[in-house]
Amino acid sequence: MSDTTRVNNQKINWFIIQQRQKSRMTETNLSDIRYRKQQLATFKLMLENNQDELLNALYEDLGKSPEEAYVSEIAVLLQEIDFMKRELTKWQRPKRKRHVRLSSFSKTSIQHHPYGSVLIISPWNYPLHLALLPAIGAIAAGNSCFIKPSEYAPATAKLLAQLVENYFSPDSLVVVTGDASVASDLLELPWDFIFFTGSKKVGSIVYEAAAAKQIPIVLELGGKNPCIVDETNLTPAVVQRIIWGKFLNAGQTCIAPDTVYVHESVYDKFLQLAADQIKAFYGSQPIHPSRFGRIAHDKQVEKIVGYLKQGKIYYGGHVDTTNRFIEPTLLTDIPADSPILREEIFGPILPVIPYSDLATLVRQLKSFPDPLAVYVFSKDKKSIQFLKSELRSGAFSLNQVILHAVSSHSPFGGVGASGFGRYHGMASLDTFSYLRMDYENLLPFNIQKQYPPYQSNDINLLRKWRRWLF
Template sequence: MPENEYPLPESLPERQREERLAKGVPSGEMRKKQLLKLKNILVEREKEFTDALYSDLGKPAFESFSSEIAVLLNEIDYVCKHLDKWNRPKASRHLKLGSVEVLRKKRQPHGSVLVIGSWNYPVQLTLMPVIGAIAGGNSCVIKPSESAPASAELLKEAINQTFPSEQLCVVTGDAQTASRLTSAPFDLIFFTGSGKTGKAVADQAAKRLTPVILELGGKNPCILDETGFSAAAVRDIVWGKFLNAGQTCIAPDTLYVHRSVYEQTLDEISASLSAFYGEQPQASGDYGRICTEAHFQKVVGFIGQGTVRHGGTNDRSDRFIAPTVLTDIEPGSPVLEEEIFGPVLPVIPYTDLESLLSSGCLQRDALTGYIFSKNNDRIQRFNDYMRSSTISVNQVIHHAASPHVAFGGVGRSGYGAYHGKAGFLAFSYEKTKVQTYHYLRFQGKFPPYSDRNRNALKKLRKWLL
């Protein structure tokens, strides 16, 4: 359908709802066909997506494939493999006094779903919830981030040429377009982005009592104790922090290092950064760029809040900020209070875990928490302390790429979860048909009531209700 024939954004949910009423809920096979169409787009246009991601974020081709396209392909394969099992109706029979009650439970789609994507992983974080929405049997309207325009336009072209708007439709535009969409009568809204914008989306949705799934961010703490220290552990932390130039919602935000290995850790961080990106990281083809001018200015502002141990340079014309390590930071500094979301790593020494946890400097409801340790008691203590939906032990980032792990926030980091079966459940609800076959009706439930019938009810309540 030509672009100019698409309806106004706010009319799309009604149009998709009418289509659903006319044709019914799509079967499992139909859903898998839609998912395979989406997979074909990613496979056949991989080079175009790689180029778009480079244009938006300076993202290396390896990172584009590993952290965006491959994750989506694996998710589609996993969902298609298990969808029939997840979607299978479940029936149960219950004997009651004078009757048999049959319950038939089936997952149902919410209907028309709005997905608002984020700019830092503009392909993966836009399409991952779409996979869950399709698996759940929904139609979907997709609003990519305007801050990653090349990726947004490619998503719009590829999806709108492949799918009818009654199934999937991409709408591009700025914050005003997003506001129009969140005001429209969708049956569910999925938003990935900042806490500030997430609150605005939730407030707008509340006016229609529209359910919302929010995937936000937070200051993910990373603890490295003396038993977990090694060159390999530091290398993993550095990789996870500076992947995508630090613009990752589950990146280690601040690193807390046991004082006994503090200097060694700082040396290993510098060695890893030099090995990864060379002495001139701006010339490295493996290091990305900051997405927007406004975010560039914010991240640069953090650099002056401590002693620069490594990096510290930047180039506004290239949206480049060198991988930077900060030490000697004053408590209460913004870099320790706000989500950094960029290539600046504060490294803070600590003496013992209990004192660190009791200090209140760790965000308990961050999107995730990391600990590198061989001490099981400390690992368990950290696990008990954190309110996040996941903690990751002796590795970073990888858990978020697994369809076996539900991905979602708690508190300030959002609410709701998706990926794998969790995505199927998030984008559907359980509908139960209750059918009772009576062979002896209890007449005492009807007025006028009597003490005799009330006493009988007390004795037989488990069989009657």
């Protein structure tokens, strides 16, 4: 069998499964919350029964310690499942209203309805979390899903495909593994909704494919998330939060504080505290596999190593390309035109830049694309309000990093270059369903002034009774 024939057969098989998922929309009472909750319970069972295997796969792909992998990948999913199961009945209730007007007496009912078959394309940095969290939302909203995990996290992708096949019917959930060509082939199918998490470059390709078929889409992209530390709020606890957030998952986090801007009066103190905190977290030899993760693939290692040459290494800088290890690094004295100050790093390098004037810093940051998050550590209310009003981002987080993005109570997403659309909790139901309004007119007769032919004085009557017309 030729490669072309094999690919065509594969596409046909996907199409058949997708059409079964679509037809299931009419065969199954998807408004039955009990059914959706059963699906969520299956997700939870799959995760709880296979934790060791999942942790091993995450370690194989990214060198994640069991503790970090559990908190950032599995626990987040379990929290989302519990929250969705608890709140779904309330969220799904129809919103009913009655309207009395001059020409009508009507009632309306507004309710969330699932789109149908959803394609989820997920990245390699959190290969379990970012594949399943949108799928949990999509299925809670009544949809069926295909998940295309990243080929750069092969162990997790393979295990996820096996587990989903064991726990779910293809009519509900399918995992398709493979490289970028597989994702490209999947994009040719007539999806009802697409959810993409990844780079801006690939996101643009997915967006164009969706636009060509008028498919609604969410893009969760990256960005350079600035972290501003002013002279009013530099403490060891503040530095501990920033260092944790930056070097979580070896810096491969789309909402990591990408660059820290520190007021010049506390700049030296910040650097010393940051170096001390890295040692406290990871020891003097973080290459030990239980202490620090690995970069996902060789191409990303090459990119990050290039960044190391764009400034002065204040702390760290050790590289082991064979094992895809880069030491947690603080970088200083970076020329203003260096790419590292404009490109998302996505690795364990933290540029630390001094600033003297907040307004000047804001003008500089406003010249960059909109980030997923802005982090501010300050006690100055005037400065905080100024930064809130001047900087556009998906989120503004005061005196903390990362945690705003893992709460089921808070919608997560970007703006502008960092993406569009929101999910988590109620926002997932809003995203993965559309609102349908059912309308019923209860007035048994017509008001003739509403219809042609109109008389000379009718316009004055319409003006007088305008607020009661509709």
